[in-house]
Amino acid sequence: MRAPLFTLLLLLTLPPLAAGAAPFPVTATPAQVVLGRDKAVVVQVKTPRGTPPLRAVASTGSLMPLPATARGVYSYRWIPPDIRYPLLAVLAFWVDASEGPPEVTTVNIPLLGRTDLEVATDVGAGAQVVVEVAGMRFGPVTTNRKGRAKVQVEVPPGVREALVLATAKGQQTRRTTPLDVPPERPLVAVVSPDVLPVGGNGWLTLLGEAPMPITEVDLKVQGGGLEELGPGVFRLKPEDGASAVVVDAHLKDGTGAARVTAPVSAPIVVDVSPQPPPVEPPPVKPDPGVDWSQYLSWRFVSLHLLAGGFFAGGDNRGPLVSAGLGYRLPPLGGRITLEAEAGLRQVMSQPSLGPTGPQLDSRVLGLPVLLSARVLAFERGALSLHGRAGAGVLYYDQRVTSASFEQTLIQQGRTFMAFLAAQADWRLGPVNALFELRGSYAPAQAQQIDAQLGGLSASLGLRYAL
Structure with missing residues (x-):
């Protein structure tokens, strides 16, 4: 015992x-x-x-x-x-x-394995064949003149046979057919x-x-x-x-x-032989430097591309595109990402010089160059929500033409731009799908221009993590 x-x-x-x-x-x-x-x-x-x-x-x-x-x-x-x-x-x-x-x-x-199942029936041509595999139905498929049909099925693991239902002239036949599946x-x-x-x-x-x-x-x-x-x-x-x-x-x-x-870890050998007294080395001040190598990795870098449109009232509306480079900060669980972004937006309008004046064709191109921070606010499964805030400079180019002008009027300049945005991210592996709503402020005011290149915008895009 x-x-x-x-x-x-x-x-x-x-x-x-x-x-x-x-x-x-x-x-x-x-x-x-x-x-x-x-x-x-x-x-x-x-x-x-x-x-x-x-x-x-x-x-x-x-x-x-x-x-x-x-x-x-x-x-x-x-x-x-x-x-x-x-x-x-x-x-x-x-x-x-x-x-x-x-x-x-x-x-x-x-x-699940996908295969074309060859089915032979005794009901002749024109019968409707349905194949049932583990509770899932595939078909119907019509038999040919020899009473045969080919049905594409999806077979889960562990299933060794399928049920074949053939219907012709109101009569239904049922029989099972084996599936050639390796027993792994x-x-x-x-x-x-x-x-x-x-x-x-x-x-x-x-x-x-x-x-x-x-x-x-x-x-x-x-x-x-x-x-x-x-x-x-x-x-x-x-x-x-x-x-x-x-x-x-x-x-x-x-x-x-x-x-x-x-x-298997190697054994530790302890030397018990007498040793000469240690010589005290001169004191060395600790190196206060930081090991930055742990932060220099491509796995923290991402690229994104957005395209959409913006609206700021009146004629201040048009398409926009932007591309950016991001670096995810390792501290705080990688919730904060610093991003640099460059884009292009366009405004086209046809103002008039007074009630009876000639009509003008005005086109304004804006090139924003922005720095921003993106913060992870929510994550569940493949979905994550982020908040973004940033600012920078916007370069603009205005060209005005009219039948009453001898030459095109050109005006160029720059202005301040700031924005706040909410971004939804759906992970598809290394490539993520993006949807962003953004509110921005970028007034362009000079001698011959008074425009708002900010406003509200909506964009779709992709992000790729290196």
Whole structure:
């Protein structure tokens, strides 16, 4: 009775084996992928304040981190694998725990395979064929003179057959047809910590649609040993002298596999031989300089392009375009971005010189050069809202022509311009769609011009993060 009692006490004293727990909120957009159509999924994970760095792995495809937009919010871009058959992808997120195995958050993304299903019926030509796959209906498609039809269907993972409904002359036939789908299942292997301690223990977690017990998996370990503590959770102990531990996991039915490699930290050698007394070096004043290299990265830079129109009353209206360069400040979770922007706006009017005077054709081109700050005010999923404020100088060029003038009147100058704006941003990966409402002030007043090149404006555009 001693061995069972010792095992029970060991399990009671261990931290909870929460391999299937979900401690972090995760969103994936879109929630499922149609292979050949959907190119990427944006995944966002929120962690509490003070949480260690988040780690992530995917059972298939490529998972790439995106620049942080807020403190405690991690964003990733997951690209599906280059396949066409349905499969379930499992994405795992965790932080290393000080003691015990980590709590792993998983999100499942179904990959739907799109295929043309050849259907043969016994009802002849002109029948209406509908194919039902996992509750989704495709069709109807009319059969040819041989009673055959081709129906494009989308097949979710785990579905092995489809229901074919054929209707002709008020009669309906029902039959099932098998789907040629490989029996592949997801498998993810997580090792914590990322560097295993010499003479210590680490943790291995095996996950698919659920934690994978040892009865369903064949494990091969190089450089260490394993001890199962619960379904899908193992204690991992490096061997003496091993520089790395390699784990190969294969589902016993041959439908999935995973491999993970973890380095082992080198032992610390302490030299206990007598040492000569240290020589006190002369005092060195600390360098007060700042390491700016951490801020010099292209991942903080973005480009944007806007186009729309403005209205300031009277004839002061017209089109506008602008292009800008932004730099996201790393402090404060990257919520503040400094931007430089140059644009072009045009006003065209036809004033008259008095009630009976000749009609003039006036065209004013404005070139604003602005500096601004953009602040992230709200973010949820792919949508974020920003506030912008800025100012600068606006150069203008006015050209007036008339039948009564011998030559074109030209007047050039510059004026002050300031603006406030609200901007909506929809993330589509590295390229974001923008909508901006802006109120600006830019009076142009001189000897032959009295115009307002500011006013209210609405613009659509794009932002690209380098």
